[in-house]
Amino acid sequence: MSTTHSRPQTLAQKLIARAAGRSHVTVGEVVTCSVDLAMFHDSSGPRRLKPMLDELGAHIWDTEKVVLVLDHYVPAQDADAQQIVQIARDTAKQWKLKHVIDSEGICHVVLPERGHLKPGMFCVGGDSHSPTGGAFGCYMFGIGATEMLGVCVTGQIWVQVPRTLRMHWSGRLQAGVSAKDMMLHMIGRFGMNGGQYQAVEFAGSAVQNLSMAERMTLSNMSAEMGAQVGLIAADKTTLNHLRAIGVAPEKLIGAEQWFTDEGAELEQQNFDASSLSPQVAAPHSPANTRDVAEFADIKPSIAYIGACTGAKLEDLRAAAAVLKGHRVAAGVQLMVAPASAREQVQATQEGVMQILQDAGATVLPNSCGACAGYGATFPEGSTVISSTARNFKARMGPASVNVYLASPYTVAASALRGSISDAREFLA
16 A cells, blocks of 8 residues: 555645645545634725624634735725724724734735745635735635634635646746736636636746745736636745745744645646736736737826735836836826835835836825725726736726736836837837
8 A cells, every 4th residue: 555645745735734734635625724824804804704703702713813904995085985994993903903904005915024924824815816825835815704704713714625737937037027927928828717716836947036026926816817826836035035024934944845746746837938028908807918019009098006916016116117217108197006005115215116206106005096996996988007917897997997907017118108018118
């Protein structure tokens, strides 16, 4: 009889097995996992969970393992938003939550920024872009309020062990081409259900060469590809980043064991990063993706750099690299909503924010903003080029708004020229 321990496992299997207290798990098996961290925000959290917990007479299983972020309805634009925000703040006090991040940025950016995510963890989030955590070698996925209620009371959730679809990127990206372009290309190729609610894993030299911020973009938008999780193996880049943000060395012991074993069963798709050109997704789906050159006749009235996908420090730097010393075209409104207050401070110290403002940018608060469709939405009939993850009809304003998705480089280049443009021409 062969020993099962030596059976090669994928990263997804290893992470689930650890959370289930098992040495290994098999694809298709249903297991109960212990949750290391649950994150929810002002929209998905207290206002939905509190009435249910009260009705059950139940309490949060472990207040150390919960993070509440106020990012969707802040700053409050109206009385409804104000009430939602107030419920979140009052409930946080009542539940004695130890980790509350209030109006300091978008959950998917501020959660890892504060060192909450480490390789090997099993986490859930009350938001569809929760797979962002996969960039840190965590198993993290989005769940609805009813499932979150179960987690809050028991600290556990069941999972069916997924198949692994590996997206293998060889080569290296050209300057002006980014993780956002990789992601749009993959969604364009496989569609929004291409991930089949399985584990998508990003691998290969091009992925290993990406910074943590760029890896986060890949994992984040695995949601648009219909994956349950978007995983990247932990490596030196992961560990160096976590040390740099102050995660204690003892918390990172064994972190490099979180990778897919040689010979593990998976389905692989191959891509060449060096031949990738900037990508743009036409309205009203991230799957409507083609090369930037095919959109040269589109003239956006708004260029928006925002969201967890497209306004991290590195995204702001990318836009600034294109905009430096220039002003946006007449008739284009450039809006920048930095994803995190801490990163905005850093961007200010580096002179990045000044470059953006000198180019004509209006700086908006550190929140989900237009991407979430609350408050700061786009006016009737606008044509928008945006660094966000989604361009669904009527998500970011009236149904008459047309949103084209692109990288921060492409958004900045398009703002300068007044038509959708390739940033490589400005960076050359």
